[in-house]
């Protein structure tokens with residue numbers, strides 16, 4: 136059995152409710168964009184690539200059942216629903232990138248006199264289905280490239296000990312994962328000695344989800360408290376740190392789960408290569424200032440309570456940013472994409488060259 140976060144069968148969407156994991160495996164049907172927005176916002180599905188895929192497929196599910204009078208009505212519907220989906224989780228750029236691309240595509244079809252309202256609906260659904268299919272292929276590619284780069288940097292060893300943060304696996308994507316995908320590829324090649332994963336407070340994506348994936352896949356893994364990470368580097372000799380990304384700017388500054396920045400600072404202290412694993416769908420090439428990335432604030436309750444039980448002192452004020460921005464200069468291993476592993480300063484020029492070549 137393989138783990139599957141997103142199911143799309145006969146134009147019906149369901150998601151594995153990640154707030155129920157690891158104790159219960161419960162799929163929830165998503166039939167409309169409003170439901171898609173809600174499962175993303177509540178973090179029943181999360182992880183930057185999965186957010187975009189579920190958002191787009193919720194649109195596909197809704198338009199496959201709807202009736203439209205004409206093409207303009209279809210286009211207006213698609214445009215307004217995509218604009219709404221972008222607001223569900225603002226830091227991850229994947230949904231915004233997908234919305235921009237899909238709006239452009241739909242507008243082009245709308246202006247084509249050969250295309251009917253039904254064609255526009257059908258082609259939009261196919262576009263969303265391709266997003267799902269492409270993500271797995273992209274992740275596999277970037278994971279193999281990342282694994283090779285990690286082994287190249289870990290001179291003199293055949294097996295590595297790595298550290299990861301948050302959840303970047305099958306549960307955060309259409310399948311395989313990004314940073315956890317690299318770890319999976321290391322394992323498949325016989326190069327993984329051990330993976331350490333942080334709890335990832337406050338919402339425990341590491342303890343609940345990454346630990347679940349490691350056990351599920353039989354990878355040699357150990358969970359640690361976030362506050363134990365520097366001591367782990369000091370005492371266990373970590374070869375690489377691998378994290379995902381919610382938004383990478385054109386200079387390589389990276390927004391990712393809160394706590395990523397402090398891991399990168401500690402990695403620098405211990406000269407541990409620090410890798411950001413990000414499909415190009417997570418790159419915001421139009422932005423060159425990481426300080427401008429919108430940082431989502433989550434409800435205090437996600438900090439003060441664990442599984443419904445209050446742990447923090449009642450009445451205390453809370454500050455709960457969901458993400459931080461790691462400066463590019465701390466990303467010493469590189470940015471792992473499906474097109475290659477790039478130093479942050481080379482990211483834009485390398486991606487521009489690849490895009491020019493494919494024109």
Ligand code: MRU
Nearest residue numbers: 181182183303307313379380392
């Ligand atoms: O708040 P979350 O759980 O959506 O945060 C997830 C992360 O920070 C991941 O590292 C990122 O989205 C990449 S997932 C491949």
